[in-house]
Amino acid sequence: AQTVTQSQPEMSVQEAETVTLSCTYDTSESNYYLFWYKQPPSRQMILVIRQEAYKQQNATENRFSVNFQKAAKSFSLKISDSQLGDTAMYFCAFMNVGGGTSYGKLTFGQGTILTVHP
Protein backbone atom coordinates (compact mmCIF):
# COMPACT_ATOMS: atom_id res chain seq x y z
CA ALA A 1 0.00 0.00 0.00
CA GLN A 2 1.10 3.54 -0.67
CA THR A 3 1.34 6.34 1.85
CA VAL A 4 1.65 10.06 1.23
CA THR A 5 2.79 12.43 3.96
CA GLN A 6 2.58 16.20 4.07
CA SER A 7 4.33 17.41 7.19
CA GLN A 8 3.31 21.07 6.98
CA PRO A 9 -0.28 21.59 8.15
CA GLU A 10 -0.13 25.31 7.38
CA MET A 11 2.09 27.69 5.45
CA SER A 12 1.91 31.37 4.72
CA VAL A 13 3.65 33.61 2.22
CA GLN A 14 3.60 37.21 1.14
CA GLU A 15 2.19 38.11 -2.23
CA ALA A 16 4.82 37.90 -5.01
CA GLU A 17 7.13 35.75 -2.86
CA THR A 18 8.04 32.10 -3.38
CA VAL A 19 6.88 29.23 -1.21
CA THR A 20 7.66 25.50 -1.20
CA LEU A 21 5.28 22.81 0.03
CA SER A 22 6.75 19.46 1.06
CA CYS A 23 5.54 15.93 0.35
CA THR A 24 7.06 12.51 0.88
CA TYR A 25 5.65 9.17 -0.17
CA ASP A 26 6.30 5.51 0.28
CA THR A 27 5.61 2.79 -2.28
CA SER A 28 6.95 -0.46 -3.65
CA GLU A 29 5.52 0.28 -7.09
CA SER A 30 7.86 1.21 -9.92
CA ASN A 31 5.42 2.86 -12.32
CA TYR A 32 3.51 5.73 -10.82
CA TYR A 33 2.50 9.35 -11.17
CA LEU A 34 2.55 12.09 -8.57
CA PHE A 35 0.23 15.07 -8.42
CA TRP A 36 -0.46 18.29 -6.64
CA TYR A 37 -4.10 19.30 -6.31
CA LYS A 38 -5.47 22.61 -5.12
CA GLN A 39 -8.70 22.86 -3.14
CA PRO A 40 -9.90 26.46 -2.74
CA PRO A 41 -12.73 27.39 -0.36
CA SER A 42 -15.21 26.28 -3.04
CA ARG A 43 -13.90 22.73 -2.32
CA GLN A 44 -13.50 21.98 -6.04
CA MET A 45 -10.44 19.79 -6.63
CA ILE A 46 -8.17 21.36 -9.24
CA LEU A 47 -5.17 19.60 -10.73
CA VAL A 48 -2.12 21.86 -10.44
CA ILE A 49 0.71 19.73 -11.78
CA ARG A 50 1.61 16.11 -12.64
CA GLN A 51 4.92 14.25 -12.58
CA GLU A 52 5.58 10.89 -14.22
CA ALA A 53 7.96 8.81 -12.11
CA TYR A 54 9.89 7.60 -15.15
CA LYS A 55 10.78 11.16 -16.12
CA GLN A 56 13.88 12.70 -14.58
CA GLN A 57 12.97 16.21 -15.62
CA ASN A 58 10.92 18.11 -13.08
CA ALA A 59 7.47 19.19 -14.25
CA THR A 60 6.66 22.89 -14.63
CA GLU A 61 3.37 24.66 -15.19
CA ASN A 62 3.72 28.41 -15.35
CA ARG A 63 4.39 29.59 -11.76
CA PHE A 64 4.25 26.06 -10.39
CA SER A 65 7.16 23.64 -10.45
CA VAL A 66 8.12 20.48 -8.61
CA ASN A 67 11.32 19.08 -7.17
CA PHE A 68 11.02 15.33 -7.68
CA GLN A 69 13.65 13.27 -5.85
CA LYS A 70 12.80 9.67 -6.71
CA ALA A 71 15.43 7.99 -4.56
CA ALA A 72 14.41 10.04 -1.53
CA LYS A 73 10.70 9.65 -2.40
CA SER A 74 10.22 13.35 -2.12
CA PHE A 75 7.95 15.55 -4.24
CA SER A 76 7.81 19.22 -3.29
CA LEU A 77 5.81 21.99 -4.95
CA LYS A 78 7.27 25.43 -5.52
CA ILE A 79 4.95 28.34 -6.16
CA SER A 80 6.68 31.41 -7.55
CA ASP A 81 5.28 34.96 -7.57
CA SER A 82 2.51 33.92 -5.17
CA GLN A 83 -0.90 35.44 -5.81
CA LEU A 84 -3.86 35.95 -3.51
CA GLY A 85 -5.80 33.42 -5.59
CA ASP A 86 -3.28 30.75 -4.63
CA THR A 87 -4.76 30.69 -1.13
CA ALA A 88 -6.13 27.15 -0.77
CA MET A 89 -5.54 23.71 0.64
CA TYR A 90 -2.93 21.83 -1.37
CA PHE A 91 -2.86 18.04 -1.58
CA CYS A 92 -0.06 15.82 -2.77
CA ALA A 93 -1.30 12.59 -4.36
CA PHE A 94 0.04 9.29 -5.71
CA MET A 95 -1.32 7.04 -8.46
CA ASN A 96 -0.03 3.59 -9.39
CA VAL A 97 -0.15 3.12 -13.17
CA GLY A 98 1.72 -0.17 -13.36
CA GLY A 99 -1.27 -2.45 -12.91
CA GLY A 100 -2.37 -4.51 -9.95
CA THR A 101 -5.13 -3.96 -7.46
CA SER A 102 -4.16 -0.39 -6.60
CA TYR A 103 -4.15 0.74 -10.22
CA GLY A 104 -5.70 4.06 -11.02
CA LYS A 105 -6.86 5.23 -7.61
CA LEU A 106 -5.41 8.31 -5.98
CA THR A 107 -3.83 8.25 -2.53
CA PHE A 108 -3.79 11.72 -0.97
CA GLY A 109 -1.73 13.35 1.73
CA GLN A 110 -3.29 15.20 4.63
CA GLY A 111 -3.03 18.57 2.95
CA THR A 112 -1.28 21.90 3.58
CA ILE A 113 -3.28 25.08 4.05
CA LEU A 114 -1.52 27.87 2.18
CA THR A 115 -2.40 31.48 2.91
CA VAL A 116 -1.08 34.25 0.68
CA HIS A 117 -0.98 37.61 2.43
CA PRO A 118 -1.20 40.94 0.58
Next chain:
Amino acid sequence: NAGVMQNPRHLVRRRGQEARLRCSPMKGHSHVYWYRQLPEEGLKFMVYLQKENIIDESGMPKERFSAEFPKEGPSILRIQQVVRGDSAAYFCASSPRILAGVETYNEQFFGPGTRLTVL
Protein backbone atom coordinates in the same frame (compact mmCIF):
# COMPACT_ATOMS: atom_id res chain seq x y z
CA ASN B 1 -18.76 19.29 -22.60
CA ALA B 2 -20.19 19.50 -19.11
CA GLY B 3 -17.93 18.52 -16.27
CA VAL B 4 -18.59 15.88 -13.64
CA MET B 5 -21.88 16.59 -11.96
CA GLN B 6 -22.84 15.64 -8.44
CA ASN B 7 -26.14 16.08 -6.71
CA PRO B 8 -27.26 17.11 -4.33
CA ARG B 9 -24.51 19.55 -3.37
CA HIS B 10 -25.68 19.55 0.22
CA LEU B 11 -27.60 16.80 1.95
CA VAL B 12 -28.88 16.76 5.51
CA ARG B 13 -30.03 13.53 7.09
CA ARG B 14 -31.00 12.45 10.57
CA ARG B 15 -29.35 9.48 12.19
CA GLY B 16 -30.80 6.24 10.86
CA GLN B 17 -31.95 7.64 7.52
CA GLU B 18 -30.58 6.72 4.12
CA ALA B 19 -28.39 8.98 1.99
CA ARG B 20 -28.16 8.66 -1.80
CA LEU B 21 -25.43 10.59 -3.59
CA ARG B 22 -25.41 10.81 -7.37
CA CYS B 23 -22.56 11.30 -9.80
CA SER B 24 -22.85 11.87 -13.54
CA PRO B 25 -19.45 11.42 -15.18
CA MET B 26 -18.19 13.49 -18.06
CA LYS B 27 -19.46 12.48 -21.47
CA GLY B 28 -17.47 9.54 -22.79
CA HIS B 29 -16.05 8.58 -19.40
CA SER B 30 -16.74 5.03 -18.29
CA HIS B 31 -14.76 4.97 -15.04
CA VAL B 32 -15.96 6.47 -11.78
CA TYR B 33 -14.16 6.85 -8.46
CA TRP B 34 -15.67 7.89 -5.13
CA TYR B 35 -13.62 9.59 -2.41
CA ARG B 36 -14.55 10.78 1.06
CA GLN B 37 -13.10 13.83 2.79
CA LEU B 38 -13.61 14.04 6.51
CA PRO B 39 -13.26 17.50 8.11
CA GLU B 40 -9.66 18.77 8.10
CA GLU B 41 -8.41 15.66 6.27
CA GLY B 42 -7.37 14.62 2.79
CA LEU B 43 -9.53 12.64 0.39
CA LYS B 44 -9.70 8.89 0.97
CA PHE B 45 -10.46 6.43 -1.80
CA MET B 46 -13.67 4.48 -1.37
CA VAL B 47 -14.58 2.64 -4.57
CA TYR B 48 -13.75 2.38 -8.27
CA LEU B 49 -16.46 1.38 -10.72
CA GLN B 50 -16.91 0.81 -14.39
CA LYS B 51 -20.28 0.49 -16.06
CA GLU B 52 -22.13 -2.33 -14.25
CA ASN B 53 -18.96 -3.49 -12.47
CA ILE B 54 -17.24 -2.77 -9.17
CA ILE B 55 -13.51 -2.92 -9.85
CA ASP B 56 -12.08 -2.02 -6.44
CA GLU B 57 -14.08 -1.44 -3.27
CA SER B 58 -11.17 -1.75 -0.85
CA GLY B 59 -11.90 1.66 0.69
CA MET B 60 -15.58 1.08 1.37
CA PRO B 61 -16.73 0.46 4.94
CA LYS B 62 -17.93 -3.14 5.24
CA GLU B 63 -21.40 -2.23 6.36
CA ARG B 64 -24.07 0.30 5.35
CA PHE B 65 -22.19 1.57 2.27
CA SER B 66 -22.79 0.45 -1.30
CA ALA B 67 -22.12 1.83 -4.77
CA GLU B 68 -23.31 1.15 -8.27
CA PHE B 69 -22.77 2.45 -11.77
CA PRO B 70 -25.57 1.11 -13.96
CA LYS B 71 -25.50 0.83 -17.71
CA GLU B 72 -27.79 3.83 -17.92
CA GLY B 73 -27.85 6.72 -15.50
CA PRO B 74 -25.55 8.14 -12.86
CA SER B 75 -23.36 6.35 -10.36
CA ILE B 76 -24.97 6.12 -6.92
CA LEU B 77 -23.25 6.00 -3.54
CA ARG B 78 -25.73 4.78 -0.97
CA ILE B 79 -25.32 5.03 2.78
CA GLN B 80 -27.88 3.23 4.89
CA GLN B 81 -28.70 4.08 8.50
CA VAL B 82 -26.40 7.09 8.57
CA VAL B 83 -24.49 7.99 11.72
CA ARG B 84 -22.84 11.28 12.70
CA GLY B 85 -19.44 9.92 11.70
CA ASP B 86 -20.64 9.75 8.08
CA SER B 87 -20.72 13.55 7.93
CA ALA B 88 -18.18 14.45 5.27
CA ALA B 89 -17.72 15.71 1.75
CA TYR B 90 -18.07 12.96 -0.85
CA PHE B 91 -16.33 13.51 -4.16
CA CYS B 92 -16.79 11.67 -7.40
CA ALA B 93 -14.21 11.64 -10.18
CA SER B 94 -14.45 10.21 -13.67
CA SER B 95 -11.88 9.21 -16.26
CA PRO B 96 -12.00 7.86 -19.80
CA ARG B 97 -11.47 4.22 -20.67
CA ILE B 98 -8.17 2.88 -19.38
CA LEU B 99 -6.04 0.89 -21.81
CA ALA B 100 -5.14 -2.41 -20.18
CA GLY B 101 -1.54 -3.56 -20.36
CA VAL B 102 -0.15 -0.18 -21.30
CA GLU B 103 1.28 2.30 -18.86
CA THR B 104 -1.02 5.18 -19.46
CA TYR B 105 -2.46 7.91 -17.44
CA ASN B 106 -6.10 8.88 -17.41
CA GLU B 107 -6.70 12.07 -15.55
CA GLN B 108 -9.46 11.98 -13.02
CA PHE B 109 -11.83 14.89 -13.32
CA PHE B 110 -13.49 15.74 -10.04
CA GLY B 111 -17.02 16.84 -9.39
CA PRO B 112 -17.85 19.63 -6.92
CA GLY B 113 -18.67 17.16 -4.14
CA THR B 114 -21.68 16.48 -1.96
CA ARG B 115 -21.50 17.66 1.62
CA LEU B 116 -23.40 15.27 3.85
CA THR B 117 -24.43 16.43 7.29
CA VAL B 118 -25.91 13.93 9.72
CA LEU B 119 -27.87 15.45 12.57
